[in-house]
Amino acid sequence: MWGNKKSFISVRDVVAIGIGTAVFFVLMRFLAIPTPVSNTTINLGEPWLSLIGAIFGPIVGFLVGFIGHALNDTASGWGVWWTWVFADGVLGLLLGLTKSRLKLQSEPLTKKKIIFFNIWQVVSNAIAWFLIAPLGDIVVYKQPAAKVFLQGIWAGIGNIVAIAIVGTILLVAYSKTRTRSGSLKLKTDFYASCYI
Structure with a gap:
Protein backbone atom coordinates (compact mmCIF):
# COMPACT_ATOMS: atom_id res chain seq x y z
CA MET A 1 0.00 0.00 0.00
CA TRP A 2 2.76 2.44 0.87
CA GLY A 3 4.69 1.50 -2.28
CA ASN A 4 1.92 2.81 -4.54
CA LYS A 5 1.88 6.30 -3.07
CA LYS A 6 4.22 8.94 -4.44
CA SER A 7 6.21 10.66 -1.69
CA PHE A 8 5.69 14.36 -1.07
CA ILE A 9 9.46 14.70 -0.93
CA SER A 10 12.03 12.24 -2.26
CA VAL A 11 15.22 10.93 -0.66
CA ARG A 12 17.12 12.91 -3.31
CA ASP A 13 15.32 16.07 -2.16
CA VAL A 14 16.15 15.37 1.50
CA VAL A 15 19.84 14.99 0.62
CA ALA A 16 19.66 18.19 -1.46
CA ILE A 17 18.12 20.03 1.49
CA GLY A 18 20.90 18.86 3.81
CA ILE A 19 23.81 19.65 1.50
CA GLY A 20 22.15 22.76 0.07
CA THR A 21 21.49 24.17 3.53
CA ALA A 22 25.06 23.50 4.69
CA VAL A 23 26.58 25.27 1.67
CA PHE A 24 24.06 28.13 1.93
CA PHE A 25 24.93 28.59 5.62
CA VAL A 26 28.70 28.63 4.97
CA LEU A 27 28.35 31.13 2.10
CA MET A 28 26.00 33.35 4.08
CA ARG A 29 28.12 33.21 7.22
CA PHE A 30 31.63 33.58 5.81
CA LEU A 31 31.29 35.24 2.39
CA ALA A 32 28.91 38.10 3.15
CA ILE A 33 29.90 41.46 1.69
CA PRO A 34 29.03 44.46 3.93
CA THR A 35 26.91 47.34 2.60
CA PRO A 36 26.64 50.94 3.88
CA VAL A 37 23.32 50.02 5.54
CA SER A 38 23.48 48.49 9.04
CA ASN A 39 22.78 44.76 9.43
CA THR A 40 22.58 44.33 5.65
CA THR A 41 25.03 42.42 3.46
CA ILE A 42 25.34 41.21 -0.10
CA ASN A 43 24.84 37.54 0.45
CA LEU A 44 26.68 35.07 -1.79
CA SER A 50 18.99 30.12 -7.06
CA LEU A 51 20.84 27.06 -8.38
CA ILE A 52 19.31 24.74 -5.76
CA GLY A 53 15.84 26.07 -6.52
CA ALA A 54 16.31 25.73 -10.28
CA ILE A 55 17.46 22.11 -9.95
CA PHE A 56 15.22 20.79 -7.16
CA GLY A 57 12.15 23.03 -7.21
CA PRO A 58 10.19 25.22 -4.80
CA ILE A 59 9.92 22.94 -1.73
CA VAL A 60 13.67 22.32 -1.56
CA GLY A 61 14.33 25.99 -2.39
CA PHE A 62 12.08 27.16 0.45
CA LEU A 63 13.60 24.80 3.03
CA VAL A 64 17.21 25.56 2.08
CA GLY A 65 16.59 29.33 2.28
CA PHE A 66 14.55 29.12 5.50
CA ILE A 67 16.73 26.65 7.44
CA GLY A 68 20.02 28.10 6.15
CA HIS A 69 19.09 31.66 7.14
CA ALA A 70 17.82 30.51 10.56
CA LEU A 71 21.10 28.66 11.20
CA ASN A 72 23.10 31.72 10.16
CA ASP A 73 21.14 33.98 12.51
CA THR A 74 21.54 31.48 15.34
CA ALA A 75 25.31 31.20 14.78
CA SER A 76 25.67 34.99 14.56
CA GLY A 77 24.50 35.38 18.13
CA TRP A 78 21.96 38.21 17.76
CA GLY A 79 18.95 35.92 17.65
CA VAL A 80 16.87 34.65 14.76
CA TRP A 81 15.23 37.44 12.76
CA TRP A 82 12.21 35.40 11.61
CA THR A 83 10.84 37.89 9.10
CA TRP A 84 14.06 37.76 7.09
CA VAL A 85 14.31 34.00 7.54
CA PHE A 86 10.82 33.69 6.06
CA ALA A 87 11.72 36.11 3.23
CA ASP A 88 14.72 33.92 2.30
CA GLY A 89 12.45 30.87 2.33
CA VAL A 90 9.97 32.63 0.03
CA LEU A 91 12.85 33.65 -2.25
CA GLY A 92 13.98 30.01 -2.46
CA LEU A 93 10.41 28.91 -3.19
CA LEU A 94 9.95 31.50 -5.94
CA LEU A 95 13.33 30.69 -7.50
CA GLY A 96 12.34 27.01 -7.38
CA LEU A 97 9.38 27.75 -9.64
CA THR A 98 11.90 28.13 -12.49
CA LYS A 99 12.62 24.38 -12.42
CA SER A 100 9.82 23.48 -14.83
CA ARG A 101 10.79 26.21 -17.32
CA LEU A 102 14.58 25.76 -17.21
CA LYS A 103 14.54 21.92 -17.27
CA LEU A 104 18.23 21.82 -16.38
CA GLN A 105 18.18 18.04 -15.98
CA SER A 106 17.05 17.32 -19.54
CA GLU A 107 17.48 20.34 -21.80
CA PRO A 108 20.24 22.79 -22.71
CA LEU A 109 20.28 26.19 -21.01
CA THR A 110 19.53 28.68 -23.78
CA LYS A 111 19.94 32.47 -23.80
CA LYS A 112 16.16 32.78 -23.71
CA LYS A 113 16.03 30.66 -20.54
CA ILE A 114 18.80 32.71 -18.92
CA ILE A 115 16.88 35.93 -19.68
CA PHE A 116 13.68 34.39 -18.25
CA PHE A 117 15.58 33.25 -15.14
CA ASN A 118 17.02 36.71 -14.52
CA ILE A 119 13.72 38.52 -15.04
CA TRP A 120 12.07 36.07 -12.62
CA GLN A 121 14.84 36.41 -10.01
CA VAL A 122 14.41 40.21 -10.06
CA VAL A 123 10.66 39.78 -9.46
CA SER A 124 11.32 37.17 -6.74
CA ASN A 125 13.86 39.37 -4.94
CA ALA A 126 11.49 42.33 -5.12
CA ILE A 127 8.71 40.27 -3.50
CA ALA A 128 11.00 38.87 -0.79
CA TRP A 129 13.08 41.93 0.09
CA PHE A 130 11.10 45.00 -1.01
CA LEU A 131 7.82 43.71 0.46
CA ILE A 132 7.89 40.63 2.73
CA ALA A 133 10.98 41.40 4.84
CA PRO A 134 10.27 45.09 5.56
CA LEU A 135 6.51 44.66 6.04
CA GLY A 136 7.22 41.72 8.36
CA ASP A 137 9.69 43.84 10.34
CA ILE A 138 7.08 46.59 10.74
CA VAL A 139 4.26 44.22 11.78
CA VAL A 140 6.20 41.70 13.89
CA TYR A 141 9.09 43.71 15.33
CA LYS A 142 7.54 47.22 15.23
CA GLN A 143 10.58 48.56 13.36
CA PRO A 144 10.55 52.03 11.75
CA ALA A 145 9.40 51.83 8.12
CA ALA A 146 12.16 54.04 6.69
CA LYS A 147 14.90 51.87 8.24
CA VAL A 148 13.54 48.46 7.21
CA PHE A 149 12.57 49.49 3.67
CA LEU A 150 16.10 50.86 3.19
CA GLN A 151 17.56 47.56 4.47
CA GLY A 152 15.21 45.55 2.26
CA ILE A 153 16.02 47.59 -0.84
CA TRP A 154 19.79 47.23 -0.27
CA ALA A 155 19.46 43.48 0.39
CA GLY A 156 17.24 43.00 -2.66
CA ILE A 157 19.49 44.94 -5.03
CA GLY A 158 22.58 43.12 -3.70
CA ASN A 159 20.87 39.76 -4.22
CA ILE A 160 19.69 40.69 -7.72
CA VAL A 161 23.24 41.61 -8.76
CA ALA A 162 24.78 38.55 -7.07
CA ILE A 163 22.30 36.15 -8.68
CA ALA A 164 22.55 37.86 -12.08
CA ILE A 165 26.32 37.36 -12.08
CA VAL A 166 27.22 34.38 -9.86
CA GLY A 167 23.85 32.61 -10.11
CA THR A 168 23.91 32.73 -13.91
CA ILE A 169 27.48 31.41 -13.95
CA LEU A 170 26.42 28.53 -11.65
CA LEU A 171 23.44 27.67 -13.88
CA VAL A 172 25.59 27.66 -17.03
CA ALA A 173 28.30 25.57 -15.34
CA TYR A 174 25.75 23.07 -14.01
CA SER A 175 23.98 22.84 -17.37
CA LYS A 176 27.27 21.96 -19.08
CA THR A 177 27.72 18.97 -16.76
CA ARG A 178 24.42 17.36 -17.77
CA THR A 179 24.41 14.59 -20.38
CA ARG A 180 21.46 15.17 -22.69
CA SER A 181 19.34 12.23 -23.85
CA GLY A 182 20.57 11.12 -27.25
CA SER A 183 23.91 12.90 -26.90
CA LEU A 184 25.86 9.62 -26.69
CA LYS A 185 24.12 8.33 -29.80
CA LEU A 186 24.96 11.55 -31.66
CA LYS A 187 28.60 11.28 -30.61
CA THR A 188 28.70 7.61 -31.61
CA ASP A 189 27.11 8.40 -34.98
CA PHE A 190 29.61 11.22 -35.53
CA TYR A 191 32.63 9.05 -34.74
CA ALA A 192 31.26 6.19 -36.87
CA SER A 193 30.84 8.55 -39.83
CA CYS A 194 34.49 9.58 -39.52
CA TYR A 195 35.59 6.01 -40.32
CA ILE A 196 33.36 5.49 -43.36
Whole structure:
Protein backbone atom coordinates (compact mmCIF):
# COMPACT_ATOMS: atom_id res chain seq x y z
CA MET A 1 0.00 0.00 0.00
CA TRP A 2 2.76 2.44 0.87
CA GLY A 3 4.69 1.50 -2.28
CA ASN A 4 1.92 2.81 -4.54
CA LYS A 5 1.88 6.30 -3.07
CA LYS A 6 4.22 8.94 -4.44
CA SER A 7 6.21 10.66 -1.69
CA PHE A 8 5.69 14.36 -1.07
CA ILE A 9 9.46 14.70 -0.93
CA SER A 10 12.03 12.24 -2.26
CA VAL A 11 15.22 10.93 -0.66
CA ARG A 12 17.12 12.91 -3.31
CA ASP A 13 15.32 16.07 -2.16
CA VAL A 14 16.15 15.37 1.50
CA VAL A 15 19.84 14.99 0.62
CA ALA A 16 19.66 18.19 -1.46
CA ILE A 17 18.12 20.03 1.49
CA GLY A 18 20.90 18.86 3.81
CA ILE A 19 23.81 19.65 1.50
CA GLY A 20 22.15 22.76 0.07
CA THR A 21 21.49 24.17 3.53
CA ALA A 22 25.06 23.50 4.69
CA VAL A 23 26.58 25.27 1.67
CA PHE A 24 24.06 28.13 1.93
CA PHE A 25 24.93 28.59 5.62
CA VAL A 26 28.70 28.63 4.97
CA LEU A 27 28.35 31.13 2.10
CA MET A 28 26.00 33.35 4.08
CA ARG A 29 28.12 33.21 7.22
CA PHE A 30 31.63 33.58 5.81
CA LEU A 31 31.29 35.24 2.39
CA ALA A 32 28.91 38.10 3.15
CA ILE A 33 29.90 41.46 1.69
CA PRO A 34 29.03 44.46 3.93
CA THR A 35 26.91 47.34 2.60
CA PRO A 36 26.64 50.94 3.88
CA VAL A 37 23.32 50.02 5.54
CA SER A 38 23.48 48.49 9.04
CA ASN A 39 22.78 44.76 9.43
CA THR A 40 22.58 44.33 5.65
CA THR A 41 25.03 42.42 3.46
CA ILE A 42 25.34 41.21 -0.10
CA ASN A 43 24.84 37.54 0.45
CA LEU A 44 26.68 35.07 -1.79
CA GLY A 45 24.43 32.29 -0.49
CA GLU A 46 21.62 33.64 -2.69
CA PRO A 47 23.22 32.61 -6.03
CA TRP A 48 23.63 29.13 -4.54
CA LEU A 49 19.96 29.20 -3.50
CA SER A 50 18.99 30.12 -7.06
CA LEU A 51 20.84 27.06 -8.38
CA ILE A 52 19.31 24.74 -5.76
CA GLY A 53 15.84 26.07 -6.52
CA ALA A 54 16.31 25.73 -10.28
CA ILE A 55 17.46 22.11 -9.95
CA PHE A 56 15.22 20.79 -7.16
CA GLY A 57 12.15 23.03 -7.21
CA PRO A 58 10.19 25.22 -4.80
CA ILE A 59 9.92 22.94 -1.73
CA VAL A 60 13.67 22.32 -1.56
CA GLY A 61 14.33 25.99 -2.39
CA PHE A 62 12.08 27.16 0.45
CA LEU A 63 13.60 24.80 3.03
CA VAL A 64 17.21 25.56 2.08
CA GLY A 65 16.59 29.33 2.28
CA PHE A 66 14.55 29.12 5.50
CA ILE A 67 16.73 26.65 7.44
CA GLY A 68 20.02 28.10 6.15
CA HIS A 69 19.09 31.66 7.14
CA ALA A 70 17.82 30.51 10.56
CA LEU A 71 21.10 28.66 11.20
CA ASN A 72 23.10 31.72 10.16
CA ASP A 73 21.14 33.98 12.51
CA THR A 74 21.54 31.48 15.34
CA ALA A 75 25.31 31.20 14.78
CA SER A 76 25.67 34.99 14.56
CA GLY A 77 24.50 35.38 18.13
CA TRP A 78 21.96 38.21 17.76
CA GLY A 79 18.95 35.92 17.65
CA VAL A 80 16.87 34.65 14.76
CA TRP A 81 15.23 37.44 12.76
CA TRP A 82 12.21 35.40 11.61
CA THR A 83 10.84 37.89 9.10
CA TRP A 84 14.06 37.76 7.09
CA VAL A 85 14.31 34.00 7.54
CA PHE A 86 10.82 33.69 6.06
CA ALA A 87 11.72 36.11 3.23
CA ASP A 88 14.72 33.92 2.30
CA GLY A 89 12.45 30.87 2.33
CA VAL A 90 9.97 32.63 0.03
CA LEU A 91 12.85 33.65 -2.25
CA GLY A 92 13.98 30.01 -2.46
CA LEU A 93 10.41 28.91 -3.19
CA LEU A 94 9.95 31.50 -5.94
CA LEU A 95 13.33 30.69 -7.50
CA GLY A 96 12.34 27.01 -7.38
CA LEU A 97 9.38 27.75 -9.64
CA THR A 98 11.90 28.13 -12.49
CA LYS A 99 12.62 24.38 -12.42
CA SER A 100 9.82 23.48 -14.83
CA ARG A 101 10.79 26.21 -17.32
CA LEU A 102 14.58 25.76 -17.21
CA LYS A 103 14.54 21.92 -17.27
CA LEU A 104 18.23 21.82 -16.38
CA GLN A 105 18.18 18.04 -15.98
CA SER A 106 17.05 17.32 -19.54
CA GLU A 107 17.48 20.34 -21.80
CA PRO A 108 20.24 22.79 -22.71
CA LEU A 109 20.28 26.19 -21.01
CA THR A 110 19.53 28.68 -23.78
CA LYS A 111 19.94 32.47 -23.80
CA LYS A 112 16.16 32.78 -23.71
CA LYS A 113 16.03 30.66 -20.54
CA ILE A 114 18.80 32.71 -18.92
CA ILE A 115 16.88 35.93 -19.68
CA PHE A 116 13.68 34.39 -18.25
CA PHE A 117 15.58 33.25 -15.14
CA ASN A 118 17.02 36.71 -14.52
CA ILE A 119 13.72 38.52 -15.04
CA TRP A 120 12.07 36.07 -12.62
CA GLN A 121 14.84 36.41 -10.01
CA VAL A 122 14.41 40.21 -10.06
CA VAL A 123 10.66 39.78 -9.46
CA SER A 124 11.32 37.17 -6.74
CA ASN A 125 13.86 39.37 -4.94
CA ALA A 126 11.49 42.33 -5.12
CA ILE A 127 8.71 40.27 -3.50
CA ALA A 128 11.00 38.87 -0.79
CA TRP A 129 13.08 41.93 0.09
CA PHE A 130 11.10 45.00 -1.01
CA LEU A 131 7.82 43.71 0.46
CA ILE A 132 7.89 40.63 2.73
CA ALA A 133 10.98 41.40 4.84
CA PRO A 134 10.27 45.09 5.56
CA LEU A 135 6.51 44.66 6.04
CA GLY A 136 7.22 41.72 8.36
CA ASP A 137 9.69 43.84 10.34
CA ILE A 138 7.08 46.59 10.74
CA VAL A 139 4.26 44.22 11.78
CA VAL A 140 6.20 41.70 13.89
CA TYR A 141 9.09 43.71 15.33
CA LYS A 142 7.54 47.22 15.23
CA GLN A 143 10.58 48.56 13.36
CA PRO A 144 10.55 52.03 11.75
CA ALA A 145 9.40 51.83 8.12
CA ALA A 146 12.16 54.04 6.69
CA LYS A 147 14.90 51.87 8.24
CA VAL A 148 13.54 48.46 7.21
CA PHE A 149 12.57 49.49 3.67
CA LEU A 150 16.10 50.86 3.19
CA GLN A 151 17.56 47.56 4.47
CA GLY A 152 15.21 45.55 2.26
CA ILE A 153 16.02 47.59 -0.84
CA TRP A 154 19.79 47.23 -0.27
CA ALA A 155 19.46 43.48 0.39
CA GLY A 156 17.24 43.00 -2.66
CA ILE A 157 19.49 44.94 -5.03
CA GLY A 158 22.58 43.12 -3.70
CA ASN A 159 20.87 39.76 -4.22
CA ILE A 160 19.69 40.69 -7.72
CA VAL A 161 23.24 41.61 -8.76
CA ALA A 162 24.78 38.55 -7.07
CA ILE A 163 22.30 36.15 -8.68
CA ALA A 164 22.55 37.86 -12.08
CA ILE A 165 26.32 37.36 -12.08
CA VAL A 166 27.22 34.38 -9.86
CA GLY A 167 23.85 32.61 -10.11
CA THR A 168 23.91 32.73 -13.91
CA ILE A 169 27.48 31.41 -13.95
CA LEU A 170 26.42 28.53 -11.65
CA LEU A 171 23.44 27.67 -13.88
CA VAL A 172 25.59 27.66 -17.03
CA ALA A 173 28.30 25.57 -15.34
CA TYR A 174 25.75 23.07 -14.01
CA SER A 175 23.98 22.84 -17.37
CA LYS A 176 27.27 21.96 -19.08
CA THR A 177 27.72 18.97 -16.76
CA ARG A 178 24.42 17.36 -17.77
CA THR A 179 24.41 14.59 -20.38
CA ARG A 180 21.46 15.17 -22.69
CA SER A 181 19.34 12.23 -23.85
CA GLY A 182 20.57 11.12 -27.25
CA SER A 183 23.91 12.90 -26.90
CA LEU A 184 25.86 9.62 -26.69
CA LYS A 185 24.12 8.33 -29.80
CA LEU A 186 24.96 11.55 -31.66
CA LYS A 187 28.60 11.28 -30.61
CA THR A 188 28.70 7.61 -31.61
CA ASP A 189 27.11 8.40 -34.98
CA PHE A 190 29.61 11.22 -35.53
CA TYR A 191 32.63 9.05 -34.74
CA ALA A 192 31.26 6.19 -36.87
CA SER A 193 30.84 8.55 -39.83
CA CYS A 194 34.49 9.58 -39.52
CA TYR A 195 35.59 6.01 -40.32
CA ILE A 196 33.36 5.49 -43.36
